[in-house]
Amino acid sequence: MTDLSPANIILNADSYKASHFRQYPPETTQVSSYIEARGGEYTQTVFFGLQMFLQQYLSKPITAADIADAKAIIEAHGLPFNEAGWQHILDKHNGYLPLEIQALPEGSVVPTQTALVQVINTDPACAWLTSYIETALLRAVWYPTTVATLSWHCRQTIQHALMKTADTCDGLDFKLHDFGARGASSEESAAIGGAAHLVNFMGTDTISGLLAARRHYGAEMAGFSIPAAEHSTITAWGRDNEAAAYRNMLDAFAGPGKLVAVVSDSYDLWHAIDHIWGQELHDAVTGSGGTLVVRPDSGDPVSVVSETLERLMKVFGYHTNSKGFRVLPDCVRVIQGDGISRLSISAILAEMEQRGLSADNIAFGMGGELLQKVNRDTLNFAMKTSAVNIAGQWQDVYKDPVTDSGKRSKKGRLAVxxxxxxxxxxxxxxxxxxxxxxxxxxFRNGEVLQTVSFDEIRQRARQEIS
Structure with missing residues (x-):
């Protein structure tokens, strides 16, 4: 049995695509398709991720071995294989796909129902190729764009809360931390989604996302993290030695200008705040010159966050800022990483505002909700053919289902x-x-025509946030 290349673009498709080369009208020489987010949970999308796909997959040629492997698999699978078509691409184009792809600048914040990408074949003998690439190309766009969009909307929510309840928006870049690597479906998903989150924020524990931003967008270091405890490193000391576990974190990592996060609910969060942090280790925290970040990790996030802040203020004090909201001293902050979603962030911040607590006190960590609990229907992504050239004449192609007007597609070759x-x-x-x-x-015929840096993408996405 032959070991199949994981990068064989011929097999990176839905099964039924294999039979489509026989289904277009005679004398069809070009097929033009586009990708858009048709709607869904958001009215604006942040376009991101295409460059990763172009560099990783489409800039590499197919080989004779790829064709042979695909032929064996697809025919055994019960479908016809377009061996002549793929051999033509190998012979005439040295294995590079004869496609032109147009796209909006990555980082663009655009209304839904805007064409983000348009693709067309450049060889009249390969009209079937435009739609064949749909599976891989659409997936390469919808997932990072959806994560970037979700993260962007969270940034807006947090920024608006800071503008209402804090003296400055300093620190906004670190207000939403990516905790999602372990909840992603694969390492590649974590890399792509992790990079998408970094378009909007600079806090992450998803190393794969850092590597993707570095490899494909030239970001030397796109995000940062801090030393942080997990339950095993606290509970390993035993319940009777919980204070010693906390002190060890301070001894190992605290210091002037440093931050250290300590999960504090392995047993009793309120006891940990009131007695261990607030009494036994109070002077060690206030005298460290750095910042202790207390992390609750259970219970109802809305009530637990505000109660945590109130109790910390009781033992460490607070000041009232120029907008009338209470702020903890610089030596202590809170991060909530359990039960965090776009909706719970809004609810937590609303509860804090009602209690007179500044958003400056809190940061969030989001896991599965950020990288995994999204799908193609979150923004109703689709790739549709909008025009074909038959015998030298361009014709509109569209769908307009009487049962669902939301799936009405665009007509003709498009521009934005x-x-x-x-x-x-x-x-x-x-x-x-x-x-x-x-x-x-x-992209054209195997060549990436232009690249964009991660800094450019960030600037483009952030200039849209007022």
Missing amino acids: IRSQAGELQTIRETDLGNQQNLLTPV
Whole structure:
């Protein structure tokens, strides 16, 4: 049995794609398709992730071995295999896919129902190829874009809370930490989703995301973390030695300008705050010159966070900022990493505001809700064909199901413009005139035509947050 290459793009497709080369009308020479988020939970999306896919997969040619492997698998699977078509790509194009891909700049914040990507075959003998790539290309776009969008909306929520209840928005970049690596479906998912989160924040424990941002976007170090305890490193000391476990964390990691996070609910969170941190280790915390970050890890997040802050203020004090909200001293803060979602962040911050507690006191850690509890329907992503060239004539292609108008697709070759009012609009390419098309070629025939840095992506995404 032959070991199959995991990077064989021919097999990176849905099964039924294999039979589609026989299904287009005769004399079809070009097929043009686009990708959009049709709607869903958000009205704005943050486009991100295409460059990773282009570099990792489409910039590598197929080989004779890839064709042979695919032929064996697909025919044994019960489907016809387009051996002549793939051999043509190998012979005429040295194995590089004859496709042109246009895209918006990564990091763009755009309304849903805006074309993000447009793809067309460049060889008239390969009209079938445009749709064949749908499975891999759509997945490469919908997942990182959805994570980046979710993270971006969380950033907006937190920023708005800081603007209402804090003197500054300093520290916003570290207010949502990625705890999602262990809850992701694979290491590659963690890498892609982890990089997507870093578009908006700089706190992460997902090392794979750092590597993806470094490898594909030139980010030398896109995110940061701090020493932090887990339950095993606390409970290993035994319940009677809980204070010693906490003291060990301070001895090992605390100091001027340093942060250390300690999970404090292995047994009794309230006892830990009131007696261990608030009495036995009080002077060690206040005198360290750094910041202790207390982490609750159980219970109802909305009530637990506010109660934790209230109790910490009782033992460590607080000051009232210029907006009338209470703030802990710099030596202590809280991070909530259990039960965190976009909705629970809003609920926690609302409860804090009602109690007169500044958002400056809190940071959040999000795990599965960030990297795993999203799917293609979160933003109703789709890739649809909008135009075909048959015998030299372009024809509109679209779907318009009478049973679901939300699945109505766009017609014709497309362009994206910025209107005089500053809004992005998807129009027909034939209506472009002298207007600038924001869909620009990023890939053609195996070559990545332009690359963007992680810093550029971040700047583009953040300039949209008021």
